[in-house]
Ligand SMILES: Nc1ncnc2c1ncn2[C@@H]1O[C@H](COP(=O)(O)OP(=O)(O)O)[C@@H](O)[C@H]1O
């Protein structure tokens with residue numbers, strides 16, 4: 001692991017203003033929008049062929065006085081593939097341009113986590129040492145951390161023969177490896193039938209089925225709690241809830257918008273939903289549940305600090321379902337900007353705005369933390 005002290009020392013030597021950089025996908029627009037709002041120049045690290053959102057449509061245009069007229073992507077670097085980011089020549093050039101990188105899921109999807117830990121010699125504004133816990137197949141992962149933190153998760157089903165109630169089987173998609181090949185079943189017989197059908201359809205692979213996470217399907221809405229933890233604030237003010245999002249998943253969301261009769265008319269290949277995230281919506285939480293949400297966040301932060309010092313830096317997301325007795329179950333964790341924070345762009349979010357008395361998105365909050373760290377000479381507390 002690149003030591004946090006080393007990452008901080010690069011950033012300390014940087015020319016000012018430092019630049020906020022992100023791999024150009026996932027939540028990068030939120031990152032750039034938040035950074036320019038707080039006065040930082042931005043840098044998008046794009047892959048050729050999927051760069052026009054950044055190189056064209058959201059690119060900054062300035063007026064004659066240098067003032068920003070439109071857009072939030074000030075500079076771009078286009079790579080023929082994201083892996084090229086790891087070349088030492090590229091990294092030292094990015095350091096000489098003062099790039100502080102905001103980690104997102106695209107970073108750890110297009111690079112290996114080990115490469116991010118060992119080779120990505122750029123200061124990360126976030127928790128480098130916690131990124132690995134998101135990998136479900138790791139021995140030390142978010143499930144072990146949630147268990148240590150005493151945070152409820154949907155009960156695991158260890159063997160498909162033990163399936164006795166509605167269960168979600170979690171595995172990667174057979175062809176679209178970064179997407180999901182999830183399915184539900186309520187008995188061993190249904191598990192066998194569906195897994196055979198899905199394998200035939202090219203959605204699941206037998207070797208992934210053998211390693212799949214199986215857990216109780218929680219009947220209730222999904223709330224992705226977008227928290228922020230400030231290492232610079234007094235501890236009692238350090239945890240903030242900024243916003244809540246939910247995912248739009250295809251084909252699941254299309255299926256549930258059909259009346260039952262029309263669902264039953266679908267060909268069998270369309271009746272088993274897929275869970276590919278294709279968009280996000282904004283939510284609020286019943287007010288009496290907020291305190292429990294904060295309790296979960298506090299427990300997570302404390303457990304993460306103990307097991308992976310220095311622990312959480314900045315944004316993190318607990319993905320939860322709430323059941324009919326108003327119990328939260330955390331089924332997934334992102335120790336970085338969550339995938340749904342674009343819902344906060346520019347407008348902020350009811351909770352972030354209520355706290356800060358101005359529009360406060362996740363990435364704006366992160367940029368503000370960076371500004372404070374620079375001003376107070378405390379970079380070592382926020383970069384890793
Ligand atoms: N235990 C569960 N009960 C009900 N729905 C779940 C459960 N776990 C996950 N989901 C649904 O599946 C989606 C993806 O699950 P998640 O574990 O977040 O996968 P990924 O790691 O691919 O993001 C969630 O957004 C939610 O809609």
Ligand SMILES: [Mg+2]
Nearest residue numbers: 319331332333
């Ligand atoms: Mg998830």
